[in-house]
Amino acid sequence: MSEFTLLGCQEFTDRLATKAPVPGGGGASALAGAVGAALGTMVGSLTVGKKKYAAVEPEIKAAMESMEALRLRLLALVEEDARVFAPLAEAYKLPNTTDEEKAEKARVMEACLRDACDIPLAIMECCCEAIQLQRVFGEKGSVIAVSDAGVGVAICKAALQGAYLNVKINTRSMKDRDYAASLDEKADTLMNENLAAADEIYDLVLGKLR
């Protein structure tokens, strides 16, 4: 399935602006992550093959390969987020009057919420890796494109923060509080280990432009 990432950029934002359940904040985060990742690869593309950067070329090429895999994974996650969010939006509408209905709704909701957390967590993991890779492009990539590594890391950070909110809004509704806490902890750790790094890389790039 590859529906939303085939939409034109303008149309993606048209649909995002509506009250339709998908695409939503999770898919928007994944798309932002893919845009940020692409900027890192762009810096690499402008670096390889240049005499001045021959010494760092193997490292740049390895970073580009990893970054491209992340970009494609993030694009796939745009679709996966829609796939898991649509059933959750339906589950919220299930009847909730009789005890049987309540039990069934709770069961369906819990299963949908687990899926709806797994995808933003996967988006977070990709964004964290992309942030760390931007350091290579910001530090060692061609100076003519260094600003793009800074734009890329800022957008990847926002994608990480966006996906985090999508984990939080779903763990909050889970009945299984132990499981919810384990997901929250995973998400918090990813934030704690990568937000400051993202700012540091952005500042490193900004420092080169002063």
Next chain:
Amino acid sequence: MSEFTLLGCQEFTDRLATKAPVPGGGGASALAGAVGAALGTMVGSLTVGKKKYAAVEPEIKAAMESMEALRLRLLALVEEDARVFAPLAEAYKLPNTTDEEKAEKARVMEACLRDACDIPLAIMECCCEAIQLQRVFGEKGSVIAVSDAGVGVAICKAALQGAYLNVKINTRSMKDRDYAASLDEKADTLMNENLAAADEIYDLVLGKLR
């Protein structure tokens, strides 16, 4: 002209990843801004028409109208950034040997650099307005969609930071240092007045999810 925003999302990132001069970091920032703006409008779309939010409906509707205008303006700026960046990329390649060539290159570069600063500055201005509008959605929009206002403000902030780097990389090369300083000051002021607000709105949303 409306070329890049008609590309599929996947293809936009495909092209962004190449060494082609456009789309570049400025266009990517404008697109991110449009995605962030759309998320604000989405919160509005999920708020209007609901009894529970009847009291804030006029304010939400006004914010949606402003946000939609910003989204469309940011999409137009994706195209405008490509329009001004392509000639700059060409100007960098002009011959630079004789005195006449040097003078001509300097003249063309300076004109191209001015255009190449004006567009990211316009992107910054739109992102700042979008950040301020996200506060309305985050504070008063439907709680079921509040996370989307947080995702939106994070992405608009990244777009602001991204456009800022594109101003800086171009003012740095300007010969007219007074003019460059006046642009830098404008850009610095926009950053100083809006970055903290963006974080505050993100934290406000996060607080509602705890």
